[in-house]
Amino acid sequence: MSNKKEIIQEATQLINRQLTQEGRRRFLKQGLTLGGITMLTGCDITNNANIESSLSQISQLNDRIQEWLFNGNLLAPVYPESMIDTNFPFNAFYSENDAPDINADEYHIEFLGLIKDKQPLTLAHLHQMAQVSQITRHICVEGWSSIGKWGGIPLSTLLKGIGADLHAKYVSFQCADNYYTSIDMATALHPQTILALTWNNEVLPRKYGYPIKVRIPTKLGYKNPKHIQAIEVTNRYPGGYWEDQGYNWFGGS
Numbered sequence: 001m002s003n004k005k006e007i008i009q010e011a012t013q014l015i016n017r018q019l020t021q022e023g024r025r026r027f028l029k030q031g032l033t034l035g036g037i038t039m040l041t042g043c044d045i046t047n048n049a050n051i052e053s054s055l056s057q058i059s060q061l062n063d064r065i066q067e068w069l070f071n072g073n074l075l076a077p078v079y080p081e082s083m084i085d086t087n088f089p090f091n092a093f094y095s096e097n098d099a100p101d102i103n104a105d106e107y108h109i110e111f112l113g114l115i116k117d118k119q120p121l122t123l124a125h126l127h128q129m130a131q132v133s134q135i136t137r138h139i140c141v142e143g144w145s146s147i148g149k150w151g152g153i154p155l156s157t158l159l160k161g162i163g164a165d166l167h168a169k170y171v172s173f174q175c176a177d178n179y180y181t182s183i184d185m186a187t188a189l190h191p192q193t194i195l196a197l198t199w200n201n202e203v204l205p206r207k208y209g210y211p212i213k214v215r216i217p218t219k220l221g222y223k224n225p226k227h228i229q230a231i232e233v234t235n236r237y238p239g240g241y242w243e244d245q246g247y248n249w250f251g252g253s
Contacts, residue, residue, distance in 0.1 A: 076192055076217035076253070079135045084200060085146045088138075090207045091221065092177065093241070099206050100176040100227045107211055112232035116163025123211050127197060129153050134192055136217035138224065139253045150215045151198035156189045164233045172238035173214055176227035181240035183216065183223060184250070185233075192217050195228070223251040 090096045108120040133151040159166065166189065172182035187193060196215040197204055204210045209226025216224050222242045232238070243249045 074218075076136055079137065079147050081135060081149065083147050084135060084149050086200070088146050088148045088199070088208070089144065091140060091142075092226070093179070094177065096207050101206065102176055102211055102227065104211060109212065109228060110230040111162055111164075112230055112234075114165035114168045114233040114235070118162070126153060126195070126212070130157070131197070132194060133198075134194070134215070134217065136192065136215070138217075138221055140221040141247070141251075149200045150194065150196040150213075151201070152194040152196040152212075152215065154191065155193045155195055155214070156191070158195060158231075159188060159233070168233045169235045170233070170238055172232045172234060173225045173228055174230040174232070175225050176229050179225055179227075179241050180238070181223055181225050181243065182238035182249075183219070187216060187218060190216070190218060218253060220251045220253050222247060 090099075092099065104123050107123045109126070110120050111118045130153070131151050132154055133149060135147060135149045137145050137147050139145045155171075159171070164171075166185060168185055170182050171185060171188040172180065174180050183193075193214070193216045196209070196213040197211065199205060199208050204213060209228075212228040213226045214224055214228060222240075240247070240249065243251075
């Protein structure tokens with residue numbers, strides 16, 4: 001990974017190129033600072049191939065900066081039970097009625113890629129594992145947030161237990177609703193990243209991702225997939241449902 005100086009130099013070069021191509025006035029109008037640089041997507045020239053190329057470079061740089069800033073020991077804020085939103089919103093690319101209806105007796109989670117023990121685990125087995133809980137804020141890229149109580153298995157515990165290669169770059173998730181996403185290994189091993197089996201002390205509701213939701217309070221909502229069917233550990237870039245449509249891959253909150 002590039003060091004701080006190299007990242008800053010790359011950011012400066014990219015900004016200077018954009019200034020040359022579009023002009024300082026447009027650049028400043030769109031608010032392209034290092035922190036808000038991705039806001040270029042709101043301009044009226046996004047169909048221009050050069051702009052699309054610039055956006056792609058900016059997005060990749062944004063991911064690298066977020067990855068460099070990420071601290072695996074820094075915890076997201078936690079909240080008292082009095083702040084739990086009992087009407088926690090449903091959010092997906094489909095309606096609530098279209099959420100998958102999964103049979104617990106037939107369910108098992110599969111393991112793929114750089115993992116020694118790929119024996120699928122049933123839901124009953126997962127519920128027998130040691131559980132933790134957290135009251136954390138879900139932050140949606142659409143601009144809303146909500147606090148919920150999630151309980152489940154630390155993803156790091158599961159990955160270590162199945163002999164995953166902890167030096168691999170990515171952990172990806174495949175879901176019953178055809179959603180998919182991926183995270184970096186440092187985030188997968190973060191102590192607050194869990195496979196959530198419960199919400200507010202009850203079995204995880206269908207609308208929140210039954211039977212398993214990945215809960216990552218250090219990431220934006222689209223990095224918290226629901227209805228998990230398979231986990232893969234890989235060095236091949238896996239992308240994601242929204243990420244492949246232009247969202248930042250790292251997606252830190």
